[in-house]
Amino acid sequence: MSILIQGAQIITMAPGQGARPITGDILIEGDRITAVGDCETQAADNVIDGRGKLVMPGLVNGHMHSPEALYKGRYDNMPLEVWMLYAYPILGAQTLSPRLAYLRTALCAMESLKSGTTCVTDDVYESPNQTSDQLDAVFQAYEDVGLRATVSGHVVDRPFLDTIPFARDLVPPELCAEADAQGAADSAEWLAHCRDALEKHHGRAGRLNFMVAPSAPQRCTPDLMQAAMELAEAHDTPFHTHILETKVQAVTGQEFYGETLIAYMKRLGLLRPRTTIAHSIWVTDADIGMMGEAGVSIVHNVISNQKLGAGVAPIKRIMRAGINVALGSDGISTSDTTRMFSVMHAAGLIHNVQTPDNDLWLSAEDVLHCATLGGARSACLGSESGSLEPGKKADMIVLDLDAIPFTPLNDPANHLVYCETGSSITHAIVNGEIMAEAGTCLRVTEAELLAELREELPAFFAAHERTEALNRQFEPSFRKIHKRCNARDMGLRRLGHEPAWGRT
Numbered sequence: 169m170s171i172l173i174q175g176a177q178i179i180t181m182a183p184g185q186g187a188r189p190i191t192g193d194i195l196i197e198g199d200r201i202t203a204v205g206d207c208e209t210q211a212a213d214n215v216i217d218g219r220g221k222l223v224m225p226g227l228v229n230g231h232m233h234s235p236e237a238l239y240k241g242r243y244d245n246m247p248l249e250v251w252m253l254y255a256y257p258i259l260g261a262q263t264l265s266p267r268l269a270y271l272r273t274a275l276c277a278m279e280s281l282k283s284g285t286t287c288v289t290d291d292v293y294e295s296p297n298q299t300s301d302q303l304d305a306v307f308q309a310y311e312d313v314g315l316r317a318t319v320s321g322h323v324v325d326r327p328f329l330d331t332i333p334f335a336r337d338l339v340p341p342e343l344c345a346e347a348d349a350q351g352a353a354d355s356a357e358w359l360a361h362c363r364d365a366l367e368k369h370h371g372r373a374g375r376l377n378f379m380v381a382p383s384a385p386q387r388c389t390p391d392l393m394q395a396a397m398e399l400a401e402a403h404d405t406p407f408h409t410h411i412l413e414t415k416v417q418a419v420t421g422q423e424f425y426g427e428t429l430i431a432y433m434k435r436l437g438l439l440r441p442r443t444t445i446a447h448s449i450w451v452t453d454a455d456i457g458m459m460g461e462a463g464v465s466i467v468h469n470v471i472s473n474q475k476l477g478a479g480v481a482p483i484k485r486i487m488r489a490g491i492n493v494a495l496g497s498d499g500i501s502t503s504d505t506t507r508m509f510s511v512m513h514a515a516g517l518i519h520n521v522q523t524p525d526n527d528l529w530l531s532a533e534d535v536l537h538c539a540t541l542g543g544a545r546s547a548c549l550g551s552e553s554g555s556l557e558p559g560k561k562a563d564m565i566v567l568d569l570d571a572i573p574f575t576p577l578n579d580p581a582n583h584l585v586y587c588e589t590g591s592s593i594t595h596a597i598v599n600g601e602i603m604a605e606a607g608t609c610l611r612v613t614e615a616e617l618l619a620e621l622r623e624e625l626p627a628f629f630a631a632h633e634r635t636e637a638l639n640r641q642f643e644p645s646f647r648k649i650h651k652r653c654n655a656r657d658m659g660l661r662r663l664g665h666e667p668a669w670g671r672t
């Protein structure tokens with residue numbers, strides 16, 4: 169099967185070319201791009217008239233949690249530590265049926281595809297622990313809808329109250345006992361689960377991969393994290409984790425280890441080129457130096473970070489240190505949508521109010537780089553996807569330049585970041601196959617999947633409301649922890665542990 173897109177404006181994002189458009193053709197043969205430029209004499213099974221169209225690499229969502237999709241639009245105005253009580257409950261978590269896990273993932277995948285995302289890193293944190301049936305269902309949904317996806321087994325193997333500073337001081341003893349009775353994931357079982365998943369799913373359908381995702385350094389034992397890194401190295405897959413999202417986590421490093429969480433990761437040998445750090449907000453200059461030296465990736469989750477009041481990552485300083493930056497929606501409860509055009513828009517704007525120093529603002533081209541090549545590199549797919557170059561997998565979107573967001577057309581890169589919402593997309597191509605066209609997913613029937621999901625939801629939410637009530641008991645203590653860490657952080661700043669962005 170071959171596809172020829174003729175006479176289009178093309179933003180390749182290829183090194184040296186970046187976001188400057190060229191006029192030309194793209195030839196796709198099988199799952200790969202075989203030519204970019206002048207292919208007029210070529211024949212193809214499917215010819216798309218590219219006149220009046222813009223073609224660019226499909227967007228890469230570098231950090232997403234599909235399990236939160238059922239909580240879209242449900243919570244507001246809570247800091248991370250309080251919100252987690254409801255989205256990832258300590259008590260009474262329901263084990264989701266594989267079918268509901270499938271429908272929930274399909275919901276994310278369809279929205280992603282229709283809004284221009286062709287590749288996603290889905291860090292799947294199932295409460296209480298991921299089962300292999302649930303993971304199979306998640307992979308099946310991505311296979312069916314047609315995305316390129318890197319899917320994790322997310323794990324926490326320390327008792328929950330030992331992952332947050334002051335929890336044992338501030339949570340009442342009877343609630344501590346209830347929380348402790350839940351236990352934590354068994355690291356040997358989780359590693360066996362990962363080995364199975366790698367065997368079963370890694371490389372599936374030419375576009376699906378499994379990755380390891382120890383939740384965060386304070387939430388996992390060093391042994392588990394190091395074993396996870398060994399697995400990642402052996403299978404050339406990402407080691408995906410969360411670091412320094414909130415001020416509570418900035419205090420955590422000092423309280424638990426007497427050093428920053430980045431210094432702790434370095435000491436454990438876990439800062440490597442395949443390490444992806446979600447957030448990286450409360451990093452010091454020394455942290456940024458260590459991350460740059462190691463060549464890690466970070467994911468900037470700019471909408472989620474605003475919703476949870478977490479802070480703003482010092483992205484330009486991070487980029488200047490040679491750290492690869494991806495953009496992510498983060499979970500669909502803290503972002504409320506998978507739409508990467510919204511994430512790009514926010515990333516393009518937020519640094520302008522973070523600092524008056526406009527050398528530290530992002531350009532539209534910076535944003536597009538993060539949302540394409542940066543994301544692909546963080547998923548260990550930098551040589552396979554993220555730009556339109558011969559030899560790479562054919563992952564791209566086609567946009568209608570006659571639509572309102574591009575009229576009048578000034579600078580195409582600026583239009584993509586600041587004007588477009590995803591509404592002008594005419595085609596989404598993944599792995600050489602047209603997966604969505606004119607707002608419709610071609611491989612699944614959206615209306616049927618949504619109708620089936622709606623049928624399942626009343627029972628799910630009835631149970632979830634009982635879970636919320638159980639976990640609400642912890643909220644006063646967690647609000648106190650949040651306040652105490654914020655006060656403690658001011659103290660840390662006076663001692664010179666000021667996060668880089670505090671000075672901008």
Ligand SMILES: [Zn+2]
Binds near residue numbers: 231233410446498499
């Ligand atoms: Zn996350």
